[in-house]
Amino acid sequence: MGERVKGKVAIVTGAASGIGEATATLLAAEGASVVVADMNAEGAERVAAAIRAAGHKAVAQKTDVSSEADIQRMIGRAVSEFGGLHILHNNAAMTAGHEHANDLDLLTMTVDYWDRSFSVNLRGAMLAAKHGIPVMIQGGGGAIVNTSSNQSLAGDLSQFAYSAAKAGVNALTRSIATTYGRSGIRCNTVSPGHIATASSKASVSPEMSDAIIANNLIPRAGRAEDLAHAVLYLASDEASFVTGQLISIDGGQMAHLPHYSYLIASGAQTTNKAK
Numbered sequence: 001m002g003e004r005v006k007g008k009v010a011i012v013t014g015a016a017s018g019i020g021e022a023t024a025t026l027l028a029a030e031g032a033s034v035v036v037a038d039m040n041a042e043g044a045e046r047v048a049a050a051i052r053a054a055g056h057k058a059v060a061q062k063t064d065v066s067s068e069a070d071i072q073r074m075i076g077r078a079v080s081e082f083g084g085l086h087i088l089h090n091n092a093a094m095t096a097g098h099e100h101a102n103d104l105d106l107l108t109m110t111v112d113y114w115d116r117s118f119s120v121n122l123r124g125a126m127l128a129a130k131h132g133i134p135v136m137i138q139g140g141g142g143a144i145v146n147t148s149s150n151q152s153l154a155g156d157l158s159q160f161a162y163s164a165a166k167a168g169v170n171a172l173t174r175s176i177a178t179t180y181g182r183s184g185i186r187c188n189t190v191s192p193g194h195i196a197t198a199s200s201k202a203s204v205s206p207e208m209s210d211a212i213i214a215n216n217l218i219p220r221a222g223r224a225e226d227l228a229h230a231v232l233y234l235a236s237d238e239a240s241f242v243t244g245q246l247i248s249i250d251g252g253q254m255a256h257l258p259h260y261s262y263l264i265a266s267g268a269q270t271t272n273k274a275k
């Protein structure tokens with residue numbers, strides 16, 4: 001298809017479905033050799049096989065991103081299979097509906113759940129950066145893109161652990177960008193709004209989806225490919241002067257004042273007309 005990341009080696013975590021699958025597929029189509037990493041081994045194999053069937057390069061690597069040993073094996077696979085690492089998309093997170101159901105209320109939050117959420121949703125990105133950055137530096141530099149969430153940017157009525165862990169991802173991005181910029185490492189965050197992946201459709205009710213879309217300036221749910229294109233840009237040399245940034249890919253959900261959907265629905269004016 002294209003050559004925007006030709007010759008680069010990429011790892012995408014959480015790549016067995018949704019945004020990770022779309023990103024792994026696009027990076028491979030644009031010339032990267034991709035390690036499709038996910039704890040869902042069957043899903044990762046399916047995605048890697050589809051990429052290979054399209055004539056591109058990919059291998060599947062079963063990885064639980066909360067495990068340091070698994071992360072070391074994942075980075076090692078990029079090196080043994082493709083000879084290095086240039087692009088790391090930290091995208092895996094606890095997205096299943098039953099996980100979100102544990103995260104509804106602070107007053108009944110268990111310490112175990114809080115810690116598990118942080119171990120996947122934040123520690124996973126830290127571990128991959130910890131073990132990936134030395135390999136990237138050895139190969140002359142690289143680009144890390146972390147997937148956060150708009151829930152890290154404003155309050156909601158649930159998802160206490162998830163939103164706090166994702167806010168940690170935003171901070172981790174800036175620390176990595178600041179510390180390793182002079183060593184050739186760029187690090188940025190993509191922050192999805194409401195993206196209609198299978199897992200999001202399973203956990204977001206139609207009423208909630210409608211309410212979010214009513215607040216989007218582009219009135220639709222996002223698609224996994226919307227994120228993949230942003231990650232491709234940030235991972236490619238086209239973004240060689242971009243680091244430490246957070247970009248919301250959200251149809252403008254976070255770009256306006258909170259009363260936006262009321263004004264649209266009611267036709268009310270923001271200011272009194274001059275008399």
Ligand SMILES: NC(=O)c1ccc[n+]([C@@H]2O[C@H](COP(=O)([O-])OP(=O)(O)OC[C@H]3O[C@@H](n4cnc5c(N)ncnc54)[C@H](O)[C@@H]3O)[C@@H](O)[C@H]2O)c1
Nearest residue numbers: 014017018019039064065092093095149192195197199200
């Ligand atoms: N879809 C949305 O509306 C939305 C909104 C905001 C943020 N996000 C973020 O985007 C990313 C992708 O979400 P998605 O909608 O594509 O979900 P998804 O469920 O399709 O993908 C998540 C993947 O992560 C994997 N995973 C879960 N725990 C893991 C672990 N411990 N180790 C390795 N892999 C693990 C799952 O198996 C799954 O394949 C996540 O970081 C999510 O928090 C999504």
